[in-house]
Amino acid sequence: MDHAGRRDRLRAVAGGAGLDAVLVTNLLNVRYLTGFTGSNGALLLRADSDDVFGTDGRYTTQAGVQVPDLELLVDRSTVSALATRAAHLGTGRLGYESHDVTVDGLHALERVLGEAAGGGAVPELVSIRRAVETLRAIKDGDEVEALRRACTVADRALAELAAEGALRPGRTELDVGRELDARMLQLGAEAPSFETIVATGANSAVPHHRPDATVLRDGDLLKLDFGATVDGYHSDMTRTLVLGHATDWQQEVYALVAASQAAGRAALAVGAEVAAVDAAARDVIVAAGHGEHFTHGLGHGVGLEIHEAPGISALGAGTLAAGMAVTVEPGVYLPGHGGVRIEDTLIVADGEPELLTLTSKELLVL
């Protein structure tokens, strides 16, 4: 992955904001900018000089392998040590992540900077807001490739379980969820992307139902919302199946959600307002009289986090750009009866978006 190129893009942002250096503390942002995957690391990015990567002694070896191109600073108090370095380098304006640093963390930074400055000028702390998250919203080729692999693992896990008859009446939601998770690990996932949702029968009407001991029954809907993490990148897919045979209302709701989802995918275009994309899918459901049963936003960005920029909802602001990875996931939930959600992960592109989750969206009767 092109970590140096990413750092240079952040350097340009920092330069534009008149910052001499930026202290990046959000661990996913650090990973994005350096490749480091340990549980403690931070980056001092300098406007016109070499950057310094900090971690503690547990990760000396790992940092040498993953971040070979940066100066390494090893210290138990990693962030404080990097701040001290920044002060000693004569940093005037020091950017920091005010959405990540806690109140206690800020006080510690101020104390350390004051001490390191001696009697001299103390660096001024300036929030860079979500500058790195904004960069992260546009995926580069390596990131798309990781997302593609993550989606493939999820596709395969579901296909294998379906082929083996694991999704059959008599089993519990928990059985199915654990098997999906285990299968994704066997297929190369580092972890599930989030707590896998398995919801059958009336539970499928709960958008974020946690799998429990509910038994799968003939004629029930079965909603599966799950994903795999590969190289840190998350896939996200929902499919709703039906066990044994589909009733008329199940088929009608399914067809409605599928039409909405297709409209949402068709609206994914470079320059599209996110609220308009939401509306394209939502209008289909509203027109059918089910607007009140679609209770959440249409989708979200996905990458090193399962939920990241951009949000795609009625209240969202901003437009789509080429290289954004997003989900499209409308649902119709009929309390007490059941619900259907269909979700894909896609890459926004000039022309057609690229579909990464390739499992069929025909109503599967198992």
Added chain:
Amino acid sequence: MDHAGRRDRLRAVAGGAGLDAVLVTNLLNVRYLTGFTGSNGALLLRADSDDVFGTDGRYTTQAGVQVPDLELLVDRSTVSALATRAAHLGTGRLGYESHDVTVDGLHALERVLGEAAGGGAVPELVSIRRAVETLRAIKDGDEVEALRRACTVADRALAELAAEGALRPGRTELDVGRELDARMLQLGAEAPSFETIVATGANSAVPHHRPDATVLRDGDLLKLDFGATVDGYHSDMTRTLVLGHATDWQQEVYALVAASQAAGRAALAVGAEVAAVDAAARDVIVAAGHGEHFTHGLGHGVGLEIHEAPGISALGAGTLAAGMAVTVEPGVYLPGHGGVRIEDTLIVADGEPELLTLTSKELLVL
């Protein structure tokens, strides 16, 4: 779990600090105090009245099931809505978690409190520090039971893989790690406790080696550091095995670490200084001339987090109390050759500590 009792203990702490209410935002602390397991929730705990639990619309149903005893406030801006409620209730001094709330979060809280107060008195925000984490360090019976089950899953997963011959020359670290993870899920874990460490040969000398494509070879050490999460509670265990046959140096290092680990366990007593517990184990290794090869602290608390209070290290402060769940995990790492770590999870008690990780600590030759 006795969430009401836990809230009453925090209420006593808040009362002692002269607070009218506390806004708990750390999600694990919220879980500890309410039982809520979703990804967004907060608690307004009131000094002498009923508490309010807040979440967003995704979790209305789940909150009704998991937190039936508290008033439920559903709002997309959960924390802001609870702060507004606190202001409307005439809260004078409002405790908050300054180690959890970000700088941006504090500014949002201040803005919301000012708006909600109208022209009246604005509630004063006062840090409660790690008050909830301090309570969490002492486990109650339900928590110990969850930890016991988490440890049992890890014990069984390792026993099954060893019995099936999965830990044999020719396989890779990644193979073994993924099988351990998958087996723990099949045995009822929600997730691995952390990124499973599988380190063979010279890699075993790296304390936190990430499993890679290194192939297990006859005569190599194989260090496995892993755990299962059950009902949110984490187990943590390390065992070091040897493949095929043990050389003299491997046996010597193993015996040394085992003696150190036994000394550490023996030092776990109510009232013991954590630094003295570390020293009890470390002295054994230092006396054998390997002090420089034991490069980390002896152990840490474990519970809803894999690392929590108390830390057990040479620089640690404080004493052990009955009901603390801790690890004891000395290691000797010989760079370029290999390393041995032996780790258990135990409960500090009057008299003998209770050992939760029951896998044998004899040097296993597979």
